[in-house]
Amino acid sequence: EAGVAQSPRYKIIEKRQSVAFWCNPISGHATLYWYQQILGQGPKLLIQFQNNGVVDDSQLPKDRFSAERLKGVDSTLKIQPAKLEDSAVYLCASSFSAGGVYNEQFFGPGTRLTVL
Amino acid sequence: ELKVEQNPLFLSMQEGKNYTIYCNYSTTSDRLYWYRQDPGKSLESLFVLLSNGAVKQEGRLMASLDTKARLSTLHITAAVHDLSATYFCAVDPGSGYALNFGKGTSLLVTP
Numbered sequence: 001e002a003g004v005a006q007s008p009r010y011k012i013i014e015k016r017q018s019v020a021f022w023c024n025p026i027s028g029h030a031t032l033y034w035y036q037q038i039l040g041q042g043p044k045l046l047i048q049f050q051n052n053g054v055v056d057d058s059q060l061p062k063d064r065f066s067a068e069r070l071k072g073v074d075s076t077l078k079i080q081p082a083k084l085e086d087s088a089v090y091l092c093a094s095s096f097s098a099g100g101v102y103n104e105q106f107f108g109p110g111t112r113l114t115v116l
Numbered sequence: 117e118l119k120v121e122q123n124p125l126f127l128s129m130q131e132g133k134n135y136t137i138y139c140n141y142s143t144t145s146d147r148l149y150w151y152r153q154d155p156g157k158s159l160e161s162l163f164v165l166l167s168n169g170a171v172k173q174e175g176r177l178m179a180s181l182d183t184k185a186r187l188s189t190l191h192i193t194a195a196v197h198d199l200s201a202t203y204f205c206a207v208d209p210g211s212g213y214a215l216n217f218g219k220g221t222s223l224l225v226t227p
Contacts, residue, residue, distance in 0.1 A: 033214050042120075042204050042217030043159070056213060091158060103208050104149065105215060107159040 002026065004108035006092050012114045018080035021111045025073070025094030031055075032069055033105060034077050035091040043091055049075065079113075087115045118143050118209050122218035129225055132194050137221045139188040139205035146183045147208035149215060150190055152201045159204065163190075195225045 005024040013019050025032050031050050035043035046065065048055040051072040060067070064083070069075040079086055089112050093105040119142040129135050139148070147166050151159040163172040165181035165188060172179050176199065178191045188205055202222045206215035 031212075040219075042206075042219050044217075045214045048214045050212070093159075103147065103212075103215070104161060104164050105206075106161065107151075109158045 004092055004094055004106055006090075006108040006111055008111055009109060010112050010114075012116065013082055014116050015084055016081040018078065019082055019113065020076055020078045021090050021092075021113075023075045023077070023092030023108060025075075025092070026106055028096065029094035029106075030072070030097050031095045031103075032075050033093040033095075034067055034075070035093065037089045037091055037110070039088070046077070046090075082113075082115045084115050087113055089113070118145070118207060118216045120205060120207050120216050120218040122203075122205055122221050125219060125221060127221055127223045129192075129195050129223070131196055131225055131227055134194065135192050137190040137192070137203060137223075139190070139207075139218055141186050141188075141207045141216075143209070144183070144186075145207050145209060146181075147210075148181050148188045149206045149208070150179050150188070151204045151206060153204065153220070154201050162203075190221075192223075197225050197227070199223060200225045 007022050033048050034046040037043045046060045047057040047067045049069040052069045067077045089110040091110045092108040095105045121140045150163040153159050163179040168183040170181045176193045181188045202220045204220045206217045
């Protein structure tokens with residue numbers, strides 16, 4: 001079974017530039033998550049999708065971050081404009097279904113973003 | 117807000133020794149997950165604990181869950197260097213919401 005795919009794996013940009021990350025979840029997984037992991041910390045949820053609807057985006061800095069999940073499969077996370085404090089690893093995860101016993105989340109390899 | 121606290125945050129231990137990592141959380145939950153993360157890598161699922169009293173073992177690692185005490189433990193038996201990694205516990209708040217992660221325990225096993 002193919003895992004969660006993410007691209008790019010690494011990205012270096014200057015502050016105020018924009019950047020986009022892509023995620024393809026495990027086939028059949030209805031729920032998709034984007035997390036931000038700052039060095040030395042645990043992952044922090046940015047946004048959660050159930051199919052193509054947003055379940056929770058309460059911690060997404062909406063003035064600069066946006067995300068979409070068209071057709072309930074792939075997802076894109078965008079930052080515009082980037083700030084220095086956005087330097088982090090952005091992890092995409094998916095689960096079969098939110099809630100129940102199927103909330104085990106499977107993580108992609110992540111995108112390491114460096115903002116200079 | 118669900119708070120998840122792990123301790124210790126850093127752990128250096130000798131090969132062959134035993135140790136326990138603790139994960140406390142602040143609100144009712146009966147589902148908890150343990151993940152392992154190697155440097156520069158993503159998170160790998162280790163254990164899924166789905167009820168009070170659940171115990172899972174894999175090799176030198178054993179995880180348990182006490183939902184009444186809101187506590188999970190990850191016990192390491194006779195540590196080996198290959199176990200060096202960061203270990204995260206993550207609590208399922210229920211109602212279909214995402215997991216809440218602890219800050220992680222960075223484990224270094226030395227000869």
